[in-house]
Amino acid sequence: MLETKYAILAGFCDTLLPPNWDTKLPSNVNDADLLPGSSETVKSREGATEMAFCLMLYESRVFFCDNPVPEFEAVILGGGNVSTESSKRFAGQSLEKYRLIVDQYEERLAGAEKRYTNATAGGIHLVASKIRSLTAQRMRDMILHAREPWDEKTDGQSSQQSFFRAWVISFESDVNWYDTIDDKFTWYLKLHFQADAFSVMIELLQWQPVGTLVDRAWKAIDRLYHYHQEMYDMGKKDNFQRAENLLAGWSRRELAFRNLGISCDTPFVVARLRTLEVFRQHQSSQPLERWPASAPENTLFSGLGASDFETFDGGLPSSSGGPAFGHWSSATSGPHAL
Secondary structure, three states, X not given: OHHHHHHHHOOOOXXXXXXXXXXXXXXXXXXXXXXXXXXXXXXXXXXXXXXXHHHHHHHHHHHHHHOOOOOHHHHHHOOOOOOHHHHHHHXXXXXXXXXXXXXXXXXXXXXXXXXXXXXXXXXXXXXXHHXXXXXXXXXXHHHHHHOOOOOHHHOOOHXXXXXXXXXXXXXXHHHHHHHXXXXXXXXXXXXXXXXXXXXXXXXXXXXXXXXXXXXXHHHHHHHHHHHOHHHHOOOOHHHHHHHHHHHHHHHHHHHHHHHOOOOOOOOHHHHHHHHOHHHHHHOOOOOOOOOOOOOOOOOOOOOOOHHHHOOOHHHOOOOOOOOOOHHHHOOOOOOOOO
16 A cells, blocks of 8 residues: 555556555454464454454555556546647547446445444544545546546646646545544545645646636645644745745735725635744735635635636736636536636
C-alpha cells in the first residue's frame, strides 16, 4: 500500500506498481489472536475484526490490479502529457466501460464490507465502511468530469482547465473524507494529501475569480486549511508561497464582486491569514466567518447569471501574466458544470 500511495501521487494511475506481484491478503484477525511464542497457525475470523480498514484497502487495491485501466488518466484529464490528437481521441471514447468497472468495484467492496466491517461499532469500522461509497463516488465524479465537451478554441489552455476541474473534484472528495471520519484517524488521510496539486490549484484561482467551479474550490480550500493547521506555519517557504497566492486570488475575487456592487463573505482561511504579521498589509475589514462543513452544490451566487461576470477577465491587469479561464463562467446545469 505504501507503493500504491507514491504511485498515485505521481498521477491518477498505478503505473509504478509491479504488475505480477504474488502477495496475498492478510488474515482477518484481532491483535489478541497474535500470541507471542504460539506454535499454532493463526486462523482468520469470520466477521468484523481490527483488520477491517486494512482489508478494505487491500480488497480495493486487488480489484484494480485485476482490472487495470492504464488509459484512465488520459481519458479523465483529456490533456497533460498526451498529444492534442490523442486527447481528442480519448475524449471521444465511450465512458460506459468505466462506469461498468466502478459498478463492479462497488459490488466487490460491498461484499467485503459485509464480511469485514461493522459500522455500528464506530471507530475504525466506521472509516472502513466508508471506503466503498466515498471511493466509488470520487471515480464517478471523475467520469462526469471526462464528459465535459472538447473545446476546439482553447487547445492551449485545455490541459490547465482539465487539471483544475479534476483537482477541485479530488479535493472535494478529500473534504468528504475528513468530514466523515473520527479525528483520530485523519492522520491516514493526511499521508495522502497532495500538497503540490493543492498549491497549483490555488495559484490558478488568481486568474479565475468567479464561477460555479471556483465557488466550490474556495469552499474546499477553507475546509482543508481547517484540517491541515500545519499550513498556517509561515516559517515554511511552501506554506508562505501558497498563502500569498491564496490572498492574491481572493483579492481579485473581491475586486470582481466590488465592480458589480456585490459583497462576498470572506472565508475563515483568508481572514485568519490576513491577521498574521507577515500579511498585515492585506488586512481586511470583512467579518471572520467559516464556510459550513456541508455546503450545497449550487453556486454561492445563484442570483447572478453567467453573463454578469463575462467581462471581468478582460479587466485583469495586462501584467498579470496568467492564463484567463473566462469561458468557465459559461455554466451549464449539473453538479460539475463549469
